[in-house]
Amino acid sequence: MKKGLTKDLILNHGSDVLGYGGVLLCVILFGILSQGRLFNAYNLRILIQAACVYAILSMGAIFIYSMGYMDISVGAQLGVYSIMLILISNKTGSLLLAFGAVLAISLVCGLINGYVAVMLGLPSIVTSIFLMSIFGGIQVIAMEKIGINSISIEANMDLFADVKFMIFVIAVIAIISVYLFRFTQLGEYVKSIGANETATEYAGISTTKWKVIAYIFFGICVAVAAFMLTARSGAAGKGTGTGYAMDIMVALLLGGMPLSGGMKAKISSSLIGAFTYVILSNGLTLAGVSVEVGYVIKALVFLAVILITCRKKDGVLPR
Amino acid sequence: MINFKKLAALGLAVVMGVSVLAGCGADADSSAKADGDAKEAGTEKTSVETKHHKISVGLYTDHGRSVEAINAYLDGIDDVIDVEFNTFVLSTYDENANLTAVQNEISAGAEGIIMTADMGTEAILKECESANVYVAGFLNDYNMSFYTANEAVFGNEYFLGSVIDGPLDNKGYAEAVAADVIENGYKHVGVATFPDWAYPLQQDLANAFIAKIDEYNETAEEKIEVYEIAEVDFGTGLPATYFTDHSDMDCLFSVAAGASLVYPQMVSDNRTNIALYTTGFEATEDIENFRSSGNGTFKSICCSAPEAIAYPVCLIIDKLNGTTYSDLPAEKERVDCAAYQIISDDEMEQMKKTLYYTADYKDAAITGEDILSMCASYNPDATYEELKAKLLDLGI
Numbered sequence: 001m002k003k004g005l006t007k008d009l010i011l012n013h014g015s016d017v018l019g020y021g022g023v024l025l026c027v028i029l030f031g032i033l034s035q036g037r038l039f040n041a042y043n044l045r046i047l048i049q050a051a052c053v054y055a056i057l058s059m060g061a062i063f064i065y066s067m068g069y070m071d072i073s074v075g076a077q078l079g080v081y082s083i084m085l086i087l088i089s090n091k092t093g094s095l096l097l098a099f100g101a102v103l104a105i106s107l108v109c110g111l112i113n114g115y116v117a118v119m120l121g122l123p124s125i126v127t128s129i130f131l132m133s134i135f136g137g138i139q140v141i142a143m144e145k146i147g148i149n150s151i152s153i154e155a156n157m158d159l160f161a162d163v164k165f166m167i168f169v170i171a172v173i174a175i176i177s178v179y180l181f182r183f184t185q186l187g188e189y190v191k192s193i194g195a196n197e198t199a200t201e202y203a204g205i206s207t208t209k210w211k212v213i214a215y216i217f218f219g220i221c222v223a224v225a226a227f228m229l230t231a232r233s234g235a236a237g238k239g240t241g242t243g244y245a246m247d248i249m250v251a252l253l254l255g256g257m258p259l260s261g262g263m264k265a266k267i268s269s270s271l272i273g274a275f276t277y278v279i280l281s282n283g284l285t286l287a288g289v290s291v292e293v294g295y296v297i298k299a300l301v302f303l304a305v306i307l308i309t310c311r312k313k314d315g316v317l318p319r
Numbered sequence: 320m321i322n323f324k325k326l327a328a329l330g331l332a333v334v335m336g337v338s339v340l341a342g343c344g345a346d347a348d349s350s351a352k353a354d355g356d357a358k359e360a361g362t363e364k365t366s367v368e369t370k371h372h373k374i375s376v377g378l379y380t381d382h383g384r385s386v387e388a389i390n391a392y393l394d395g396i397d398d399v400i401d402v403e404f405n406t407f408v409l410s411t412y413d414e415n416a417n418l419t420a421v422q423n424e425i426s427a428g429a430e431g432i433i434m435t436a437d438m439g440t441e442a443i444l445k446e447c448e449s450a451n452v453y454v455a456g457f458l459n460d461y462n463m464s465f466y467t468a469n470e471a472v473f474g475n476e477y478f479l480g481s482v483i484d485g486p487l488d489n490k491g492y493a494e495a496v497a498a499d500v501i502e503n504g505y506k507h508v509g510v511a512t513f514p515d516w517a518y519p520l521q522q523d524l525a526n527a528f529i530a531k532i533d534e535y536n537e538t539a540e541e542k543i544e545v546y547e548i549a550e551v552d553f554g555t556g557l558p559a560t561y562f563t564d565h566s567d568m569d570c571l572f573s574v575a576a577g578a579s580l581v582y583p584q585m586v587s588d589n590r591t592n593i594a595l596y597t598t599g600f601e602a603t604e605d606i607e608n609f610r611s612s613g614n615g616t617f618k619s620i621c622c623s624a625p626e627a628i629a630y631p632v633c634l635i636i637d638k639l640n641g642t643t644y645s646d647l648p649a650e651k652e653r654v655d656c657a658a659y660q661i662i663s664d665d666e667m668e669q670m671k672k673t674l675y676y677t678a679d680y681k682d683a684a685i686t687g688e689d690i691l692s693m694c695a696s697y698n699p700d701a702t703y704e705e706l707k708a709k710l711l712d713l714g715i
Contacts, residue, residue, distance in 0.1 A: 034427075037426060037427065037428075040426070042425070042426055042450070043426040046419070046422040046423070046425075046426060049419075049422070050419045050422070053415070143516070144514070144516065147515075147516050148463055148466075148467060148516055149437070149438070149463050149516055149517055150414060150437075150438055150439075150463060151467075152441060152467065152468060229415055232415055232418065232442065233414035233415045233418055233439050233442040234441060234442050235414045235438075235439060235441065235442065236414070237412060237414065237438065238412060239410070239411070239412020239413050239438075240412070240413060240414065240415070241413075242412055242413060243413070243416075281419075281423065282423050282426070285407065285420075285423040285424065285426070285427050286423070286426060286427050288405070288427070291381050291406065291407060291408055292381070
């Protein structure tokens, strides 16, 4: 009976065990190796600061990955939005106006990502590659036009860089995400699309509509993440946002999210994954692990998670 | 299949655990080895009573001969000067990544940070100020901060100054290259630099080179043709069309990492017959093909000594010990150091005896003892001007 329960736990809740177990393992392991420094007040503060943007992006991205899709334009979008925030804010003196402009563009991009892919019959990754190229180009051109490597914001963003405000934003986004994911049709249908898109369509559900809504919500999260990113460093440049698309994917995997999407997707994967990802980097530094060994460990963890979370019948990669 | 996957994952997790522990063990081992090395090199602890400190060094990359040399140097001096060094990697494009990396180092106990990249400096200084941690620069002219955030960075009491990568005015190298180009009779010359916004000082070098060639052309019967300046991309290197657009090019002055970002393009275009004068030093193809060696493509290289890190180390140690030079200027400085300007086989032979090339602390031009004697904390007679003068002795 006990053996059967364990087997059931591993087979049916493997990703949950992995997500919660992974973060717990990291906390215990690095707590010991860092001689308790992992838990000091300063370190807890910087963990939250570092995880904030990842957590916000991951909570938006989970709606996309649940469908078995992915968006690799997120890094380039983040970079352009940060630069726009700074330029508009510096020009007008209004942070609100700057954020409003960024939010509007992010909504349009969400629409393009979701709708154009369906209209043209393209895999969503193709439209996200298109957006990545467009935004990457804009980012480079904008910075070369300005003529420096990085621009700073003139407005005082200390309030938004405060860890209490970051916790507040993470909590608000988490509440909205959980509500949408668990208690609305959006959550049900994105998982359903991920499990079997054809069957979902045959059930009379407009997959196009829900895809677009999912991408729009993700767009809002990207805009908020760009705001928090800018608040933290007070600057943006040619390379701001680089690598975030991959970081988000790794964070979700670490949280136990199957890349192929489907009914096993959980919103908790985003938060657990974001914090595991940050604790892993922070813990390796605190434990005195050298840079080279750190790379190897991260790669092994990534591989182990892939092996556990990939679904047997489908491919590992998103559509 | 599932069982195999679980087993494989479990196996990897075990390997991960072992790696973590091995990593920590390796750290301790390397420290122990450094002790041994220091003794072998005849640099046993001096009688000076030192205070233990922990300084983190943020490097702009995690590989290459320069990094190997810096690591070897830090391993060599750590025991002598009683400083525990930890190196980490900085991003040259992401402010937030650098802030996170510095925060992690502070959390790990760093009292001072040496940075080789400028991105995110304002936010980093704000963080360091609140954590009472000092910052100084190395291989870094802090050009962006110097011109766009001077007060916030150079006016911050937690920023101590920076030693740049070679001389602030390195036109002497450009003029020496131009003289060699003229002497060797090259007539079709290309010039390449990194983007102006990233390395404005390099434009000065390119302009000084062109000015020297123009000066020659005023009286020369057969003039030297200089092509338009090509911009070298950090990721993709020299534009692929630069050689095809100038099929008669016989010489190229690349003020931008020639070995890693220009030479590969020359190889793929089968144009290694072009004489390459460049900056940077990888100790790979550039040394195998230097002048009389290999295909002879490389005619010159230019880089600076890893020992220049002594400047930020001394400033941080003194600040942490609460002492200061009697002649330390109130304004934080961007100081320069002499460069290795290698334009002949003889000079390359000298280069092969340096720490940069050998990555062996025994070849260091500034030893741990030298650093102690240059710190005001450990030598009351030490002066800031002597520290700066030492940096100017490092070149070839």
